[in-house]
Amino acid sequence: MNLQSRHLLGLEGMSKEDITLILDTAESFREVLERPIKKVPPLQGKTIVNLFFENSTRTRISFELAERRLSADVVSFSSGGSSISKGETLKDTARNIEAMKIDMVVVRHSSAGVPHFLSRVVQANVINAGDGLHEHPTQALLDMMTLRQKYKSLEGLRVCIVGDILHSRVARSNIFGLRTMGAEVSVCGPATLIPRYIEQLGVRVYNRLEDVIPNIDVLNVLRIQLERQKSGLFPSLREYHRYFGVTKEKVDKASHPITIMHPGPINRDVELSADLADGPHSVILEQVTNGVAVRMSVLYLLGTAQ
Numbered sequence: 001m002n003l004q005s006r007h008l009l010g011l012e013g014m015s016k017e018d019i020t021l022i023l024d025t026a027e028s029f030r031e032v033l034e035r036p037i038k039k040v041p042p043l044q045g046k047t048i049v050n051l052f053f054e055n056s057t058r059t060r061i062s063f064e065l066a067e068r069r070l071s072a073d074v075v076s077f078s079s080g081g082s083s084i085s086k087g088e089t090l091k092d093t094a095r096n097i098e099a100m101k102i103d104m105v106v107v108r109h110s111s112a113g114v115p116h117f118l119s120r121v122v123q124a125n126v127i128n129a130g131d132g133l134h135e136h137p138t139q140a141l142l143d144m145m146t147l148r149q150k151y152k153s154l155e156g157l158r159v160c161i162v163g164d165i166l167h168s169r170v171a172r173s174n175i176f177g178l179r180t181m182g183a184e185v186s187v188c189g190p191a192t193l194i195p196r197y198i199e200q201l202g203v204r205v206y207n208r209l210e211d212v213i214p215n216i217d218v219l220n221v222l223r224i225q226l227e228r229q230k231s232g233l234f235p236s237l238r239e240y241h242r243y244f245g246v247t248k249e250k251v252d253k254a255s256h257p258i259t260i261m262h263p264g265p266i267n268r269d270v271e272l273s274a275d276l277a278d279g280p281h282s283v284i285l286e287q288v289t290n291g292v293a294v295r296m297s298v299l300y301l302l303g304t305a306q
């Protein structure tokens, strides 16, 4: 984490030591989540504002739960119904909220760079909950936590991220984090959905699932963004499913079980078959549970740093 700058803006450039600290701290909060009373006091007296300018189910609920379980006071904001619709700028919105004496801001926005911008205009700690096509750092941290629980170490783990890499902040944060932790990362998808620069990030590119499946331990399946279908980046959902849909028939060709991950929301039987999503090698709901623990960890480390 960029603990020294008091913000979590992305995983690019974050050290192995900081990622390990977040994941180790998250494990102790995971234990708290198993208790009958799931609340601990470290952020008592701190006020956190969740600024969600884009839809979210998992990330938003997970941050809110994490904040309440650390005993913080929580205010949640959606752009619909706010004075943004009257023309107020993001900077004015943020500075007015900060004038109410808040300590931390969690922000999701459809534009890349908004958390970085906020970190320059407010004094509060800023946490990126997903910015445009740029990064979704807490998603990648919870993904790494889930894999570390299963495999003990990420060193040498072979992870393939499948689908719309071009429009995926989840893919970018996973690539940065997993590579730093020593995993071998590949991506697979239609050539139109793989950005040209991706090999420079140290990942291998596959255009056929059949080629990658025998050589990996984990498939992290991304949501196909249905709105992209009209843009001509892939011909039809049926064709996408045929070539890049992760199905039992395809993964059974591997000689070993493959762990199935998905950040959600899932388009069942499009990018991932329902039997795999609910099957014995799926860790999708573990990812969701770990999301609360990872967000508690990040909030705690930032909120209690001197």
Ligand code: CP
Residues within 6 Å of the ligand: 055, 056, 057, 058, 059, 060, 130, 136, 139, 263, 264, 265
């Ligand atoms: N994984 C994820 O970011 O899901 P939400 O969009 O529901 O928050």
